[in-house]
Amino acid sequence: MLRITVIGAHAEGGDPVRGEKVFQYCYSCHSVQPDETNLQGPNLYGIVGRRIASQEGFSYSPALRAFAQQEERWTEDRLDRYLRAPYKLVPKTSMAFPGVEAQDERADLIAYLRSKDGAH
Structure with a gap:
């Protein structure tokens, strides 16, 4: 059985393969491909640490x-x-997305985004 250890507000050890599926929430507005331009939202390639x-x-919201x-x-x-x-x-953000409630899905999504940083 896989056990996820919770550190701070996120779960360590998310699964990037599952995270790619969670990214389906995001793909209509964001890309993670290094050579794609921004869509309705900014390109998320290399977002972790950016x-x-x-x-x-x-053009970001005020x-x-x-x-x-x-x-x-x-x-x-x-x-x-x-x-x-x-x-x-970020009150008054222009991103029209309610969020991802499930902590394991967020951990998986972050693991997927981390895998899209140019170092992998």
């Missing part, structure tokens, strides 16, 4: 730009909190 609101060529002044980078913990409830972490 400076917040820094994707070249994307709310996310203000959040980027307070928080430097998308850490796994910060992504977990944002993916759970975007409007709670």
Whole structure:
């Protein structure tokens, strides 16, 4: 039996294969392919560890730009909190997505995004 250890607000050891399925929530607005341009949302290739609101060529909402002044980078913990409830972490964000409630799905999604960082 697989046991997931919870550290902070996210589960360590998410499964990127399952996370690719969870990414189906995101794919209509976001890409994780390094050579694709931004869609309705910014390209998420290399998002884990990236400076917040820094994707070249994307026009971020004032709310996310203000959040980027307070928080430097998308850490796994910060992504977990944002993916759970975007409007709670960044009030007035323009991302029209209610969030991913299930902690294991968020861990899997973050593992998938982490696998799309150019180092794999």
